[in-house]
Amino acid sequence: MIKVVHTIKEVRETVKEWRKEGLSVGLVPTMGFLHEGHKSLIDKAVEQNDRVVVSVFVNPMQFGPTEDLDKYPRDLAADTRLCEAAGANLIFNPEPEEMYDEGFCSFVDMNGPTAELCGKSRPIHFRGVCTVVNKLFNIVQPDRAYFGQKDAQQLSVIRRMVKDLNIPIEIVPCPIIREADGLAKSSRNTYLNPQERQAALILSRAIKVGQQCVEAGERDAHKVVDAMKALIETEPMARIDYVEAVDLNSVQKIDKVQGEVLFAMAVYIGKTRLIDNFIVNIK
Numbered sequence: 625m626i627k628v629v630h631t632i633k634e635v636r637e638t639v640k641e642w643r644k645e646g647l648s649v650g651l652v653p654t655m656g657f658l659h660e661g662h663k664s665l666i667d668k669a670v671e672q673n674d675r676v677v678v679s680v681f682v683n684p685m686q687f688g689p690t691e692d693l694d695k696y697p698r699d700l701a702a703d704t705r706l707c708e709a710a711g712a713n714l715i716f717n718p719e720p721e722e723m724y725d726e727g728f729c730s731f732v733d734m735n736g737p738t739a740e741l742c743g744k745s746r747p748i749h750f751r752g753v754c755t756v757v758n759k760l761f762n763i764v765q766p767d768r769a770y771f772g773q774k775d776a777q778q779l780s781v782i783r784r785m786v787k788d789l790n791i792p793i794e795i796v797p798c799p800i801i802r803e804a805d806g807l808a809k810s811s812r813n814t815y816l817n818p819q820e821r822q823a824a825l826i827l828s829r830a831i832k833v834g835q836q837c838v839e840a841g842e843r844d845a846h847k848v849v850d851a852m853k854a855l856i857e858t859e860p861m862a863r864i865d866y867v868e869a870v871d872l873n874s875v876q877k878i879d880k881v882q883g884e885v886l887f888a889m890a891v892y893i894g895k896t897r898l899i900d901n902f903i904v905n906i907k
């Protein structure tokens with residue numbers, strides 16, 4: 625039976641017992657309101673580890689003052705059912721005060737991979753992500769941690785952080801999970817009304833257009849991006865935040881499609897900001 629705990633002490637005690645038995649531990653960091661995308665991370669973690677911890681924490685530090693922290697969807701009972709069915713062993717669901725006590729003033733931050741894409745539109749976002757992920761790594765001390773490729777920049781940022789700070793944890797990337805009609809699964813999809821839900825398909829359609837350009841031999845990154853943008857602009861409910869081509873690892877803008885390239889976008893559908901991406905590897 626899965627255990628739900630709210631304090632760092634309880635996580636440490638549980639993991640300590642597992643370690644005494646020589647068991648391996650996987651961590652799936654989440655902000656809850658779990659869907660099939662999260663389930664695929666948990667499934668992978670269950671497959672690769674003896675015990676799995678899922679953290680469910682809507683991290684205030686990674687939300688800007690005008691962002692959706694208060695309305696971010698939450699449902700711990702449903703999350704617990706999903707985690708239990710998937711075979712996870714422990715849910716860590718702290719209150720913000722447990723993670724950030726009075727006087728908290730230490731942060732993990734980064735230059736470079738956080739400068740473009742979401743880092744540009746959400747200036748404090750990655751400082752919040754790096755800090756909380758570091759804390760979760762220190763609290764759980766897992767062997768492996770699982771992150772979805774839908775947040776491709778986040779994955780590159782965390783990989784860089786782990787490398788730079790010599791964190792002895794294997795980062796396991798997991799592919800984007802999509803609805804049958806192509807929309808990438810996201811907790812924020814619940815904000816969309818039926819018309820917006822339909823309009824949101826423009827993101828995955830733009831991904832297809834971009835992929836087709838690259839498959840057809842286009843190597844000018846700007847031309848691929850322009851084709852994606854042109855399609856998105858045909859959807860009246862869509863407003864582009866960014867569509868960019870960057871080097872997957874450094875997350876710096878590129879001109880030529882060569883090596884590992886991330887084509888990433890953030891698009892507002894009504895008031896909801898959605899992200900999607902695809903990666904190519906051109907020799």
Ligand code: PAF
Nearest residue numbers: 653654655683753756775
């Ligand atoms: O990807 C997310 O849900 C969050 O950014 C994470 C990694 C759980 C940190 O709060």
